[in-house]
Amino acid sequence: MEGGIISIQSTREARIALEVAVGKTIKPLPRGPDLYTPEQRKRRDSSVWTLVQGVLAPLQFLAFALSLVFVINFLANGTGYSAAVISVLIKTGFLYTIMVTGAIWEKVVFGRYLFAPAFFWEDVVSMLVIFLHTAYVLAWLFDLMAPQGQMWLAVAAYAAYVINAAQFLLKLRAARVAASGVGPTVGSDLAAGLSR
Numbered sequence: 001m002e003g004g005i006i007s008i009q010s011t012r013e014a015r016i017a018l019e020v021a022v023g024k025t026i027k028p029l030p031r032g033p034d035l036y037t038p039e040q041r042k043r044r045d046s047s048v049w050t051l052v053q054g055v056l057a058p059l060q061f062l063a064f065a066l067s068l069v070f071v072i073n074f075l076a077n078g079t080g081y082s083a084a085v086i087s088v089l090i091k092t093g094f095l096y097t098i099m100v101t102g103a104i105w106e107k108v109v110f111g112r113y114l115f116a117p118a119f120f121w122e123d124v125v126s127m128l129v130i131f132l133h134t135a136y137v138l139a140w141l142f143d144l145m146a147p148q149g150q151m152w153l154a155v156a157a158y159a160a161y162v163i164n165a166a167q168f169l170l171k172l173r174a175a176r177v178a179a180s181g182v183g184p185t186v187g188s189d190l191a192a193g194l195s196r
Helices: 010-024 038-046 049-077 081-110 117-141 148-178 186-195
Strands: none
Touching: 038 081, 049 081, 049 148, 081 117, 081 148, 117 148
């Protein structure tokens, strides 16, 4: 170890030493952007929940984009509060639906409802997104904040949603590049690095 960085060679040597000490070959953990084992890929490709996610994700994004226009209009002009509220509630409905169906998809593909290792950090940020959207709904429902504050809470929820959506897009792009067998590009290297 030099300068606090463990070299690949010293990592291999440590694994070999551990194998000798234990008396067994230790299979290294899968590394890199390949998200799925062959069995998981088969389950993903044959699951109806994959199609459901593929339909809901762009619909949720469309609801987000339209709602953002209404929210910004209200914040900028003080008009259109009802339209902004309805649009945020619709977007939140899509979020809840995609989270439930996404958890089912993870169970089918990875054997657990949430926090599968391949999507652990995406699920962690998803919890923040759900929390902020739910906080908005509660603030609106129980009149816990003035309309202006509610809309700023919606903006915070939307910012978290954009970060989360970017996580998923970068992860899935890196997986697609890895599965295609084409060598990595600068973009795929960046995506793989950001998604880990």
